[in-house]
Amino acid sequence: MSTIHVSTTINGAPTDFVCEHDETLLDVLRNRIGLTGSKEGCSSGDCGACSVTVNGRLVCSCLVLGAEAQDAEVHTIEGMADGPTLHPLQKAFIEHAALQCGFCTPGILVAAEALLKEKPEPTDEEVRYWLAGNLCRCTGYDKIVRAVQAAAAEMRGV
Amino acid sequence: MRYVAATTAEEASALLAAETGLAKVLGGGTDILVQMRAGMVEPALLVDIKKIPGLREIKSEAGGFRIGAGVSGAELMRHSAFATTWPGALEGFNLIGSTQVQGRATMAGNLCNASPAGDAVPGLVAAGATVRIQGPKGQRDCPIEDVPVSPGKTSLAKGEFITSIFLPAKPARTGDAYLRFIPRTEMDIAVASAGVCLTFDASGTCTAARVALGAVAPTVIVAHDAAKTLIGTKVDAAALDALQAAATALARPISDKRGTADYRRETVGVLARRAAQIAKTRAGA
Numbered sequence: 001m002s003t004i005h006v007s008t009t010i011n012g013a014p015t016d017f018v019c020e021h022d023e024t025l026l027d028v029l030r031n032r033i034g035l036t037g038s039k040e041g042c043s044s045g046d047c048g049a050c051s052v053t054v055n056g057r058l059v060c061s062c063l064v065l066g067a068e069a070q071d072a073e074v075h076t077i078e079g080m081a082d083g084p085t086l087h088p089l090q091k092a093f094i095e096h097a098a099l100q101c102g103f104c105t106p107g108i109l110v111a112a113e114a115l116l117k118e119k120p121e122p123t124d125e126e127v128r129y130w131l132a133g134n135l136c137r138c139t140g141y142d143k144i145v146r147a148v149q150a151a152a153a154e155m156r157g158v
Numbered sequence: 159m160r161y162v163a164a165t166t167a168e169e170a171s172a173l174l175a176a177e178t179g180l181a182k183v184l185g186g187g188t189d190i191l192v193q194m195r196a197g198m199v200e201p202a203l204l205v206d207i208k209k210i211p212g213l214r215e216i217k218s219e220a221g222g223f224r225i226g227a228g229v230s231g232a233e234l235m236r237h238s239a240f241a242t243t244w245p246g247a248l249e250g251f252n253l254i255g256s257t258q259v260q261g262r263a264t265m266a267g268n269l270c271n272a273s274p275a276g277d278a279v280p281g282l283v284a285a286g287a288t289v290r291i292q293g294p295k296g297q298r299d300c301p302i303e304d305v306p307v308s309p310g311k312t313s314l315a316k317g318e319f320i321t322s323i324f325l326p327a328k329p330a331r332t333g334d335a336y337l338r339f340i341p342r343t344e345m346d347i348a349v350a351s352a353g354v355c356l357t358f359d360a361s362g363t364c365t366a367a368r369v370a371l372g373a374v375a376p377t378v379i380v381a382h383d384a385a386k387t388l389i390g391t392k393v394d395a396a397a398l399d400a401l402q403a404a405a406t407a408l409a410r411p412i413s414d415k416r417g418t419a420d421y422r423r424e425t426v427g428v429l430a431r432r433a434a435q436i437a438k439t440r441a442g443a
Contacts, residue, residue: 004161021161021204022194044192045259057232059261063191065184067161068206111257132344133256 008069010035011079019066026050028066029076037077037106041135048134051107052076058114060133077106080113089113089151098147100138108134112148120156124149159194163206167213167292167321170205175294175317177203183319184208185228186262188255189271205319213321216240221327224290227267227320231260244325245440246334246353246433250281253338256345266320272306273347275373279306280353281336283370283378287325293318303370306377329366332357333440335433338372339425341416348373349417350426352405354433356388358443364388369401369434374409374426381408384430393438398431405430 003018010033019028024043029035029052041047043062050061053075054068061076080087089109092098099105108131115122115130122130127145136144161184164170174181179202182190193199207213208228216237217224223240235241235252251265254277266289268278282302289305291298294317302323305312314320338351351372359365367385370378384404391397406427411419 022159024191043195045188045255048256048258051258054261057230057261058258060258062195063187063259063262065161065187065191065204065206067163068184068187068208070163114257129344130257133258 004067006067006070008072008074010074011076017066021065021067023066024062025052025054025064025066025069025074026061028069029061029074032066035076035078038110039103039106041103046133046135047104047107048111048131049104049107051110051134053110053114056114058111075110077110080109087113087151088154089116089148092147092151092154093144096143096147096150098139098143099136104134104136104138108136108144112151115148116152116155120152122148122152159201159204161204161206163209165209165211167207167210170207170210170319171292171294171317173203173205174319179203181205181316183270185264185267186230188259188263189267207319207321210321219324223325225265225323225325227264227322229264231255231263231265232257234265235260240325243328244281244285244334246336246355246437247281247285247287247325250336250338250351250353251278253277253336265323269302269305269323270312270314270320272308272310272312272377274309274376274378275348275351276306276378277336277338277348277351277372279378280351280370280372281334282323282325282353283380284336284353284355284368285325285328285334286355286368287323289320290322290324291318292321297321299324303378303380308376329357331359331441331443332366333437333442335436335440337429337433337436339429347416350374350409350411350422350429352426352429352433354430354437356393356434356437356441356443358393358438358441362392362443364391364393364397364438364443367434369405369430371405371409371426371430374411374422379408379410381405381430384408388434393434393443398434401434402427402431
């Protein structure tokens with residue numbers, strides 16, 4: 001079977017790649033583009049470690065085919081920091097020690113960024129529900145929620 | 159496997175019909191891609207329907223709403239007119255999966271996955287929704303409840319696929335609701351569920367009722383005998399007692415790791431009762 005040629009935009013940069021018909025966007029990002037920030041945890045949409053946005057919508061990149069990215073705008077963790085300047089969420093996660101092993105962190109940061117774009121002042125409950133599809137086996141989530149709230153406050157200029 | 163993004167409904171249908179191996183539709187992919195990964199299905203052809211014009215749109219039609227088969231849960235929940243008109247049909251769909259899954263999952267996909275526990279289905283059945291199907295011979299419409307025929311199987315013929323779901327105009331003083339029971343607070347499969355849609359007259363008497371029971375039979379149950387217990391009543395305690403007993407009697411559940419048959423029968427009656435109370439409140443009756 002021939003491969004598929006896909007033209008897309010990743011973190012604002014026009015990007016072309018070829019992939020197998022059944023290759024996931026996660027595998028394309030990691031193995032063909034070299035963007036290894038998105039992690040493979042469960043490969044079934046349960047853990048959220050592969051979270052990216054496609055056309056602004058938060059999705060698991062393990063449940064998207066690379067071929068579906070044609071003409072789309074894909075945003076990954078690699079596009080979060082502005083050069084050496086960390087995003088407020090990234091800073092807050094470090095300051096609040098909202099990670100231990102770090103495997104879930106890129107997915108949680110991408111998911112939290114999508115939340116704050118839509119809801120700049122979420123309640124703790126809203127943060128927890130929004131991030132329910134991002135599993136962290138280390139922190140117990142409390143520090144993650146606090147870090148998201150701290151970043152939200154900073155981004156609101158509070 | 160071959161991936162093709164169809165650009166018209168006719169093209170998608172022709173591709174599905176012509177494939178000699180297993181041909182599947184790719185909507186949100188939250189079921190099919192997981193099943194492929196697990197080796198449960200090995201399609202020879204995957205037809206992506208999301209590039210077909212109109213399939214990602216929510217349109218007003220005849221006082222109701224036509225929801226394209228590619229519309230995700232995240233898109234539908236942000237459509238305020240739909241959300242305020244059919245909250246019950248929406249809340250079942252939005253219970254499915256995480257934020258990420260809602261970013262892709264579709265109502266039509268949940269319906270065609272044909273799980274007895276599909277959370278999007280009872281609310282749509284209660285609302286009297288229909289599906290539009292594109293096939294090699296053209297389009298046809300059919301009621302939601304006629305799509306699933308057994309766990310994992312639908313009534314769609316080869317080459318047929320759903321292009322949209324239609325929720326009709328909602329009559330005055332009508333409310334709908336969906337409830338399910340799961341042993342945890344989030345992201346689980348229904349042990350039992352109930353969708354209820356009630357219409358009242360100006361005096362507060364119920365004039366029309368639809369009750370759908372989920373996860374208590376191989377397919378969703380359209381519980382006509384349960385709905386009848388409410389018609390002509392004020393949906394008071396006595397009527398709700400009758401509804402609960404009828405729903406329990408109509409359930410034909412299995413026992414599995416999520417619950418015994420007896421437990422499901424009991425639970426589905428309670429859920430039908432509570433959903434009817436919510437539907438009544440939403441109807442303003």
